[in-house]
Amino acid sequence: MSDARVAVLMGSDSDYEVMEETVATLREFEIACDVHAMSAHRSPAAVAEYSSKAKARGIRVIIAAAGGAAHLAGVVAAHTPLPVIGVPLAATSLAGLDSLLSTVQMPPGIPVATVAVGKFGARNAALLAVQILALSDTGLEKKFDAFKISLSAQVAEKDKRLQEKIKAGAAGTRS
Numbered sequence: 397m398s399d400a401r402v403a404v405l406m407g408s409d410s411d412y413e414v415m416e417e418t419v420a421t422l423r424e425f426e427i428a429c430d431v432h433a434m435s436a437h438r439s440p441a442a443v444a445e446y447s448s449k450a451k452a453r454g455i456r457v458i459i460a461a462a463g464g465a466a467h468l469a470g471v472v473a474a475h476t477p478l479p480v481i482g483v484p485l486a487a488t489s490l491a492g493l494d495s496l497l498s499t500v501q502m503p504p505g506i507p508v509a510t511v512a513v514g515k516f517g518a519r520n521a522a523l524l525a526v527q528i529l530a531l532s533d534t535g536l537e538k539k540f541d542a543f544k545i546s547l548s549a550q551v552a553e554k555d556k557r558l559q560e561k562i563k564a565g566a567a568g569t570r571s
């Protein structure tokens with residue numbers, strides 16, 4: 397059994413440009429992950445094999461990203477009892493709307509927790525995986541709480557900069 401608790405799957409190596417965000421975010425939380433390209437359409441046997449054995453190998457959450465007629469997350473979910481997070485990617489002239497619909501519209505019984513299209517989703521998929529793992533990991537729970545606090549501190553800093561900008565702008569118009 398490896399120490400990877402999260403699997404990050406993607407339909408093609410061309411998806412990694414976006415999915416690097418997921419891997420980087422998991423690293424921020426020191427979570428080991430197993431990263432692979434496999435395709436629901438082009439290598440369906442590999443997807444079935446990986447998904448059906450993931451839980452026994454110690455994986456606890458699977459993140460699956462794909463573009464176009466994105467069926468990867470749904471097919472993975474069909475083969476595992478683990479929670480599956482789907483990341484729709486923009487790979488065609490439909491700019492990700494195609495992937496969003498094919499990932500999110502799962503039939504009752506086979507849920508896929510679908511996040512935003514592209515980089516926002518890639519980051520949030522990792523954060524959602526952290527939240528799931530944190531339910532049974534106090535150390536991770538503390539890290540996630542600290543992360544949330546850092547978010548509001550960042551917004552306070554942005555507001556400070558905004559106020560300064562507004563003030564400088566108002567002073568400029570008066571002179």
Ligand code: RP5
Pocket residue numbers: 406407408409410411435461462463464485487
């Ligand atoms: C999807 O087709 C992949 O997830 C990728 O987003 C898209 C294009 O794949 P490549 O032609 O670059 O392999 O299955």
